[in-house]
Amino acid sequence: MxxxxxxxxxxxxxxxxxxxxxxxxxxxxxxxxxxxxxxxxxxxxxxxxxxxxxxxxxxxxxxxxxxxxxxxxxxxxxxxxxxxxxxxxxxxxxxxxxxxxxxxxxxxxxxxxxxxxxxxxxxxxxxxxxxxxxxxxxxxxxxxxxxxxxxxxxxxxxxxxxxxxxxxFQAEAPSSGLGTSGYRPAAYALNRAIRFVKDNLSHSMTLAEVAAYLHLSSRHLSRLFRQELGMSYIGFVQQEKIRRAVDLLKHTDLSLIEIAEKSGFSSIHYFTRSFSRKMGMPPGKYREAMHEKKASE
The missing domain is CATH 2.60.120.10 (Jelly Rolls)
Known part of the structure; x- marks a missing residue:
């Protein structure tokens, strides 16, 4: 064996x-x-x-x-x-x-x-x-x-x-009338939207701008985020901004102002307030904690 x-x-x-x-x-x-x-x-x-x-x-x-x-x-x-x-x-x-x-x-x-x-x-x-x-x-x-x-x-x-x-372990999906390819237009559109948001996170794209890029209505795109991800478009963007900031704090020596800009926050004050609310501590403290944890490992 x-x-x-x-x-x-x-x-x-x-x-x-x-x-x-x-x-x-x-x-x-x-x-x-x-x-x-x-x-x-x-x-x-x-x-x-x-x-x-x-x-x-x-x-x-x-x-x-x-x-x-x-x-x-x-x-x-x-x-x-x-x-x-x-x-x-x-x-x-x-x-x-x-x-x-x-x-x-x-x-x-x-x-x-x-x-x-x-x-x-x-x-x-x-x-x-x-x-x-x-x-x-x-x-x-x-x-x-x-x-x-x-x-x-x-x-x-x-x-x-x-x-x-x-x-x-996925159960067999009901027939969608599209043969056996498993192609789902909604999932395809949402994945394109997610990728577009992540690639342009520092520019704070609005729902209307992303919808226009995908040739969809804002209402339809908003519905896709809620149905497929269980969150609003704004909630998803905010989540991705924090996730980008966490990654930059952990793995770069960029200043907090630079990290705020690259993560799509309009100001250092907004960045600090949003990060603290989500992570339970300001970004500077979070970076210190991550460095101390890494040093002790």
Missing amino acids: FDHPDKIQACLNEIVPRLQDLSASFTIHYWGIDPAHFDNPVHQHSFFEICYVREGEGMYMDGDDLFPLRKETLFLSRPGIRHQIRSEKGMFLLYIAFEVDEENTDPAIVRHFRQLAAADRIVIYDAYANPTALIWTALLKHLQGPIPLTEHYVKSAALSLLFSFCSA
């Missing part, structure tokens, strides 16, 4: 305790490779746990439901749901536990993982050809290979694995 599973597990937990790119941030609570997983108590988590049965048989309890487990089964433990894994003879089990850092993750991605937390499809049988299973298997096989892998490769593969969970 996999040579030296303990070493592979230790390697993953050491290299990938967090995952982050420009659009998403995750905390990985643990990676697991258990060649003989038997029973565990009924319990629940505040985070996601995804498991993959490579060999063996058992049962999975999710709330009041029971699901048989067998070779090549993927199953999802959702946050806040009491669950239990049972096996009389033991299963070869792979698992990962994680949560989304919503403050540093694109709202569209946050929405996908919130949908995952409410997914109806939590067990996938005969998953040997499922993209999630293929990515997971490839990641572990590369880690035991003779050629040393870079940390960047491992993290990239791990990030792909996390993103694959949303599509793997």
Whole structure:
């Protein structure tokens, strides 16, 4: 199956305790490779746990439901749901536990993982050809290979694995009359709007200006933000301004005035007031706290 599973597990937990790119941030609570997983108590988590049965048989309890487990089964433990894994003879089990850092993750991605937390499809049988299973298997096989892998490769593969969970457990969508491509005009328009806002954040684009760029009415674009992201256009822009400021405070030596300008705030006073209300401290104090935290690590 996999040579030296303990070493592979230790390697993953050491290299990938967090995952982050420009659009998403995750905390990985643990990676697991258990060649003989038997029973565990009924319990629940505040985070996601995804498991993959490579060999063996058992049962999975999710709330009041029971699901048989067998070779090549993927199953999802959702946050806040009491669950239990049972096996009389033991299963070869792979698992990962994680949560989304919503403050540093694109709202569209946050929405996908919130949908995952409410997914109806939590067990996938005969998953040997499922993209999630293929990515997971490839990641572990590369880690035991003779050629040393870079940390960047491992993290990239791990990030792909996390993103694959949303599509793997997503229930079949109703037909939209557009064939099987899954193309959704609303999602496409919203993604273009989000990208345009982020690219022009320092210019404080109004809803009307963004709508005109996309050849949409302001009312329609406003409705897209509320329906798809659960927030107003102004709320989204404000969130992105704070997120940009946080990133610049953490990773640059720019002055507070420069950060305010690059984040789209009209004045240093407005920046300080908005940042303090959202983050609980003024930007200068936040930068000091981040530097002290980094120095102590």
